Amino acid sequence: MSAAVKIVGAGQTPLRKTVPETDRTPELLAKAARAALTDAGLQPGDIDGLGVGSFTLAPDHAVDLAWRLGLRVSWLADDCSGGGVAVNLLRSATAAIEAGHANRILLVAGDRLAREDFPALADNYNRYTSEELAPLRFAGPNSLFAMLTKRHAAQYELPREAYGAIAVAQRRWAAVNPDAAYREPLTMADYLDAPPVVEPLRRYDCAPIVSGAAAVVVSAAGAGPGVTLESSVVAVNHDDQQGDGLRTGLADARDTLWNAAGAGPDELDLAAIYDDYPVMVLIQLADLGLVAPDRLERFCRERLLEQHWPLNSSGGMLSGGQAGMAGGMIGLVEVVRQLLGRAGARQLPHARLALLTGYGMVLARHGAVANAAILRGPG
Amino acid sequence: MTAGEVIGGRCERCGHVSFPPRLWCPACGEEHFRAITLTEGVVRDSVTTGREPGTTLVDVGCDLGPALTARAVADQPIAAGQRVALSRGDRGEMLASALTAGQSRDKGER
Numbered sequence: 001m002s003a004a005v006k007i008v009g010a011g012q013t014p015l016r017k018t019v020p021e022t023d024r025t026p027e028l029l030a031k032a033a034r035a036a037l038t039d040a041g042l043q044p045g046d047i048d049g050l051g052v053g054s055f056t057l058a059p060d061h062a063v064d065l066a067w068r069l070g071l072r073v074s075w076l077a078d079d080c081s082g083g084g085v086a087v088n089l090l091r092s093a094t095a096a097i098e099a100g101h102a103n104r105i106l107l108v109a110g111d112r113l114a115r116e117d118f119p120a121l122a123d124n125y126n127r128y129t130s131e132e133l134a135p136l137r138f139a140g141p142n143s144l145f146a147m148l149t150k151r152h153a154a155q156y157e158l159p160r161e162a163y164g165a166i167a168v169a170q171r172r173w174a175a176v177n178p179d180a181a182y183r184e185p186l187t188m189a190d191y192l193d194a195p196p197v198v199e200p201l202r203r204y205d206c207a208p209i210v211s212g213a214a215a216v217v218v219s220a221a222g223a224g225p226g227v228t229l230e231s232s233v234v235a236v237n238h239d240d241q242q243g244d245g246l247r248t249g250l251a252d253a254r255d256t257l258w259n260a261a262g263a264g265p266d267e268l269d270l271a272a273i274y275d276d277y278p279v280m281v282l283i284q285l286a287d288l289g290l291v292a293p294d295r296l297e298r299f300c301r302e303r304l305l306e307q308h309w310p311l312n313s314s315g316g317m318l319s320g321g322q323a324g325m326a327g328g329m330i331g332l333v334e335v336v337r338q339l340l341g342r343a344g345a346r347q348l349p350h351a352r353l354a355l356l357t358g359y360g361m362v363l364a365r366h367g368a369v370a371n372a373a374i375l376r377g378p379g
Numbered sequence: 380m381t382a383g384e385v386i387g388g389r390c391e392r393c394g395h396v397s398f399p400p401r402l403w404c405p406a407c408g409e410e411h412f413r414a415i416t417l418t419e420g421v422v423r424d425s426v427t428t429g430r431e432p433g434t435t436l437v438d439v440g441c442d443l444g445p446a447l448t449a450r451a452v453a454d455q456p457i458a459a460g461q462r463v464a465l466s467r468g469d470r471g472e473m474l475a476s477a478l479t480a481g482q483s484r485d486k487g488e489r
Binding site for chain 2: 128131132133135136137138139142143144146147150151198199240241242244364365
């Protein structure tokens with residue numbers, strides 16, 4: 001627990017399929033950063049630390065962005081953990097502030113990605129992918145997660161509606177989030193009848209590629225309201241890429257996460273679960289003890305569709321869109337907005353304790369990074 | 380080493396087989412490996428991609444241990460549980476072809 005450190009602001013650009021020509025990756029990162037600073041009531045000169053996650057900032061790195069933003073910093077981090085970017089950077093920034101290395105750290109992640117850019121990114125994601133998966137014409141991560149979804153559905157005897165509930169429920173939240181790219185209503189029939197991508201995955205199982213960026217400001221405790229990091233866990237390469245992908249490293253870290261927070265799953269007011277595919281949401285829910293694996297279908301039907309429990313209350317990536325590494329940061333932005341009472345039309349009446357997860361960096365067969373954090377608001 | 384083979388690494392110390400060969404053994408940390416051919420395995424799952432209709436990918440559990448993703452030869456769907464032979468195609472891509480009973484080339488180096 002870090003009572004001395006608080007997240008004091010969050011912001012993002014709207015996630016959009018197309019953005020103006022002038023909004024390249026550095027400009028998107030700058031806009032998200034400005035939004036987070038404004039939310040925190042801060043100026044660029046107040047910032048003395050910078051952490052950055054982006055696939056398309058290359059050949060630039062965090063140091064180049066610091067220069068372009070005119071920031072003079074005493075703490076700097078480049079993060080390449082994909083969907084794990086938010087928790088990874090947040091726990092590092094928190095530790096840095098506790099150690100006195102910086103006082104106010106800006107964390108920003110995002111990418112400008114056109115649909116036609118994605119195959120090249122997917123084929124060159126890492127060395128194993130370019131050497132062993134791209135030659136298969138593997139069609140990107142959709143193929144790998146189609147296999148994983150097939151395996152998961154067979155293992156837990158789940159109908160397609162269980163996965164569809166994630167997509168349909170999140171779309172209802174996206175409808176009241178102007179930052180989400182896809183806000184029109186989505187019915188279960190729309191989900192089930194959608195065009196196939198890689199069976200069993202269909203259109204609404206896959207986070208659509210968009211452009212955008214998201215940011216937060218982490219600060220040494222001051223007078224204003226803030227969100228505290230109660231606990232966090234990170235699990236990298238938990239199974240050497242040799243497991244069945246139906247559990248993440250979070251399963252082993254679960255007790256550490258809850259014990260350090262002094263809280264349990266039943267106390268959560270909301271959760272932002274990394275949602276590149278519905279199957280990964282279900283797997284993480286089970287790994288962290290929110291839902292028993294044999295009750296997933298019932299949870300989806302009752303808690304999500306009927307009771308509107310706030311799982312990915314921004315619409316997540318499935319409706320908001322996946323703007324590269326911003327996908328790993330929008331969950332944190334949503335949690336901060338809710339916990340600080342700044343979530344607009346979708347503000348939850350009681351938002352005090354939240355779960356944030358990250359998952360990503362598919363190495364050979366499934367994600368190699370999984371992490372999670374428990375965050376508490378001032379309410 | 381044959382160009383058309385799928386080559387893994389067997390740890391000189393503990394015998395653990397990795398694919399692809401690693402820098403350090405994930406089981407014991409040793410850094411010396413002997414090349415070993417992954418000849419056969421069993422299909423765990425398969426999917427057919429939409430980008431190039433007919434491209435079938437299979438998740439294979441190799442007899443020597445490693446799990447990997449390959450492309451089905453002739454792009455015929457392969458059922459889970461099917462024994463397959465592993466090789467590499469013209470572009471270096473890993474290929475899996477279904478074996479019928481009695482076709483196994485496996486010389487049993489386990």
